[in-house]
Amino acid sequence: ASLKEKGADWHFIATLDDIAWLFNLRGADVSFNPVFVSFALINQQQATLFVALGKVDAQLRGVLEQDGVTLRDYSEVAAALAEVPDGASLQVDPARVTAGLLENLASGVKLVEGLNPTTLAKSRKSxxxxxxxxxxxxxxxxxxxxxxxxxxxxxxxxxxxxxxxxxxxxxxxxxxxxxxxxxxxxxxxxxxxxxxxxxxxxxxxxxxxxxxxxxxxxxxxxxxxxxxxxxxxxxxxxxSEEQKRDCTRVLKGVIALSRAQFPKGILSPLLDAIARAPIWAEGVDYGHGTGHGVG
The missing domain is CATH 3.90.230.10 (Creatinase/methionine aminopeptidase superfamily)
Structure with a gap:
């Protein structure tokens, strides 16, 4: 549906978290992250996953084949990009793919740039x-x-x-x-x-x-x-008394942010300032961001 909406024939994904979410697969190639080194190339008829084939056992291979997922070795991604038909359009996220990979495309392939659809989809928890x-x-x-x-x-x-x-x-x-x-x-x-x-x-x-x-x-x-x-x-x-004062300042920041009502789509730095305001009021600050997402 996303490809159709964007007017793209193909979609190429190079970000490991997007691929893990899209195929519902997990790995252990990166410390503390359940992802695996891979690429994905998708059109309306097929999905190809490029991964070191030794990582995929026979049972998983069978499940993927039943779902219409073709497996190719990780090293074949450049050749697969070169096979995208001249004149086709390819959706990519320019911030999440290297120029070197895209140089494998035929000169007539049109790039449709934008966020990977999975980036927003995986942020919306069912x-x-x-x-x-x-x-x-x-x-x-x-x-x-x-x-x-x-x-x-x-x-x-x-x-x-x-x-x-x-x-x-x-x-x-x-x-x-x-x-x-x-x-x-x-x-x-x-x-x-x-x-x-x-x-x-x-x-x-x-x-x-x-x-x-x-x-x-x-x-x-x-x-x-x-x-x-x-x-x-x-x-x-x-x-110490100083430590008690610092804990109180942080508590005031937490309460201020917890009570805040804000418009949908507000930029996070504006909320960060609400959390810091009670701390700033006492002439101090902390050298770190405020919070992050869960999941």
């Missing part, structure tokens, strides 16, 4: 999608409850480091049904380390969780039904 995400969040929440129960019992009784936090939280997630992997390297950061975006503790450099302060935990899991990204901040001992 009721089934939403239910899968809810189940993933429930399992992840159970893992967090197990972890925090351990943390409460272990504080003051055993040596805990940022690395220990990572180990115990990962182990709790691993025990949940449908768990696949982490969705990114766990960030467990105590006091000053928590002020560094995307901090990661190492064997050589990490903090021991002791004394007073704030423990930041930013972590997530990949489950068969969805992906989680969870941030929690835990007081250890007695936080």
């Amino acid at each position: 009721l089934a999608d939403a239910e899968h995400i809810r189940r993933a969040m429930e399992q992840d929440g159970a893992a967090l409850c197990e972890f925090f129960a351990w943390l409460d019992s272990a504080l003051g009784r055993e040596r805990i480091t940022e690395l220990t936090i990572d180990e115990h939280l990962t182990a709790a997630r691993t025990r949940r049904p449908d768990y696949v992997s982490l969705s990114f390297n766990t960030i467990a950061a105590f006091n000053g380390n928590g002020a560094m975006p995307h901090y990661h503790a190492t064997e050589e450099e990490h903090a021991v969780i002791e004394g007073d302060g704030l423990l930041l935990i930013d972590s997530g899991g990949q489950y068969l039904g969805g992906t989680t990204d969870i941030t929690r901040m835990v007081p250890i001992g007695t936080p």
Whole structure:
């Protein structure tokens, strides 16, 4: 329907998340991302998936063939683009395909440029999608409850480091049904380390969780039904007055954004400013974006 609407005969996709969504397939070629290295070329009669054929077992190959999906080796994509008939029109997203690939097209092939239809389609969660995400969040929440129960019992009784936090939280997630992997390297950061975006503790450099302060935990899991990204901040001992003030400023920002009513289609920086306004009012700011999507 999208090809017809755009007046295109063919559609070429080079973005891995769009391909994974469109074919409902998952892989493990990129760390923490359930995607596989591939290309797709589609017209009204056929869909061709270009992937290293050794990754596709006989059962999956049979399912894809029943759905009318032709498999070709990943290395054959240039030849396939060269086979697009002269005079045909090809829909592409210019921001998501390289010029080198498009140079394989015949000179008479017309490019129809625009967003891949899958980009918007996969952002609109169906009721089934939403239910899968809810189940993933429930399992992840159970893992967090197990972890925090351990943390409460272990504080003051055993040596805990940022690395220990990572180990115990990962182990709790691993025990949940449908768990696949982490969705990114766990960030467990105590006091000053928590002020560094995307901090990661190492064997050589990490903090021991002791004394007073704030423990930041930013972590997530990949489950068969969805992906989680969870941030929690835990007081250890007695936080300082400055830390209490910072937590209050952040809470005010959360409340301001939660209460905001805004028009459909508003640009996200305008909402970002609502979240920052109570923090700016006290002459401070934070060097990071505000939030991101779920799913």
